[in-house]
Amino acid sequence: MAAVSQSFKTDLLGSIPSLRAFAVSLTQNADKADDLVQETLVKAWDKHESFEPGTNLKAWLFTILRNEFYSQMRKRGREVQDSDGIMTARLAVHPAQHGQLDLKDFRSALEQLPEDQREAIILIGASGFSYEEAAEICGCAVGTIKSRVSRARTRLQEILKISGDDEFGPDAISAQVTGSNAA
Amino acid sequence: MTKNTTAGAANRRRAASGDPLGPNSEIGRKLKQYYDELVSDNVPDRFAQLLSQLERAQPAQKKD
Numbered sequence: 006m007a008a009v010s011q012s013f014k015t016d017l018l019g020s021i022p023s024l025r026a027f028a029v030s031l032t033q034n035a036d037k038a039d040d041l042v043q044e045t046l047v048k049a050w051d052k053h054e055s056f057e058p059g060t061n062l063k064a065w066l067f068t069i070l071r072n073e074f075y076s077q078m079r080k081r082g083r084e085v086q087d088s089d090g091i092m093t094a095r096l097a098v099h100p101a102q103h104g105q106l107d108l109k110d111f112r113s114a115l116e117q118l119p120e121d122q123r124e125a126i127i128l129i130g131a132s133g134f135s136y137e138e139a140a141e142i143c144g145c146a147v148g149t150i151k152s153r154v155s156r157a158r159t160r161l162q163e164i165l166k167i168s169g170d171d172e173f174g175p176d177a178i179s180a181q182v183t184g185s186n187a188a
Numbered sequence: 189m190t191k192n193t194t195a196g197a198a199n200r201r202r203a204a205s206g207d208p209l210g211p212n213s214e215i216g217r218k219l220k221q222y223y224d225e226l227v228s229d230n231v232p233d234r235f236a237q238l239l240s241q242l243e244r245a246q247p248a249q250k251k252d
Contacts, residue, residue: 008246014239021235026226043238050242108225111218130209130216131223158208161215 009053017046020066023132027067030127031074033116041077045070064134068142071124078120114164118157125153126161 024045028038048069049056056065115123121143128139129150140147209216 009243014243017239018236021231022227022229025229025231026223029226030223039232039234042235046235046238047242050239108218108221111222115222126209126219127223130219154209158215165215 007054009050013053013056016062017049017066020063021046023063024066024070027127027132028070028074030115030131031071031120031124041070041074044073048073061138063132064138064142067128067132067134068144071142110165111161114161117164118160122153122157122160125150126157129154 021042024042025038028041028045029035032038032041045066049066056062118126124143125139128134128142129136134142136147136150139150143150207213207216209219211217
């Protein structure tokens with residue numbers, strides 16, 4: 006294996022803040038996120054030869070991080086999300102006053118999204134990737150990313166509107182969250 | 189103004205078409221605020237140490 010170049014190492018170092026932000030967005034947990042970043046750096050180091058200089062290093066690293074995240078989740082049997090207890094606890098948080106949307110409310114709304122929607126809206130709306138790049142990172146079609154982003158946005162709007170409006174009782178909230186639409 | 193970078197043009201297009209995650213969208217603004225806060229978090233030393241470790245662990249090797 007060829008030695009890793011200084012510039013590759015420097016670029017890796019420079020990517021760490023973005024990698025950590027993406028990792029926290031995926032895991033919703035700072036410790037797990039840092040472990041994930043560590044794994045990503047080791048993997049990137051090991052397979053540095055498969056990176057084509059001149060292409061987007063950040064996208065390459067995000068792909069590694071994301072693959073690592075999902076493979077860990079599969080190993081752990083998806084403990085990460087959607088336990089009923091956690092959901093209830095989150096919903097019990099009292100809504101902020103209407104008007105300015107609180108960052109804390111936003112964070113908990115984001116947590117309620119399914120991972121695929123959350124990563125899509127983060128990649129497009131925050132990390133600055135194009136739809137094409139995001140599709141490549143997630144290994145899916147551009148159209149899939151577009152529809153995930155759009156569903157994520159709709160869902161966030163629903164959650165946040167509800168959490169800012171006292172007129173909605175708990176029943177309306179749980180109906181929204183479970184997506185139940187009893188006709 | 190006749191030439192744009194692809195990204196610039198894409199951004200402009202998104203802005204012009206009322207980008208649902210653009211600066212005019214509350215969700216878009218919050219998303220960036222949320223993410224920027226994460227990005228600006230101080231990076232723990234363990235990562236620089238890790239890379240130095242990896243570097244030291246490399247087999248001493250001639251350039252190829």
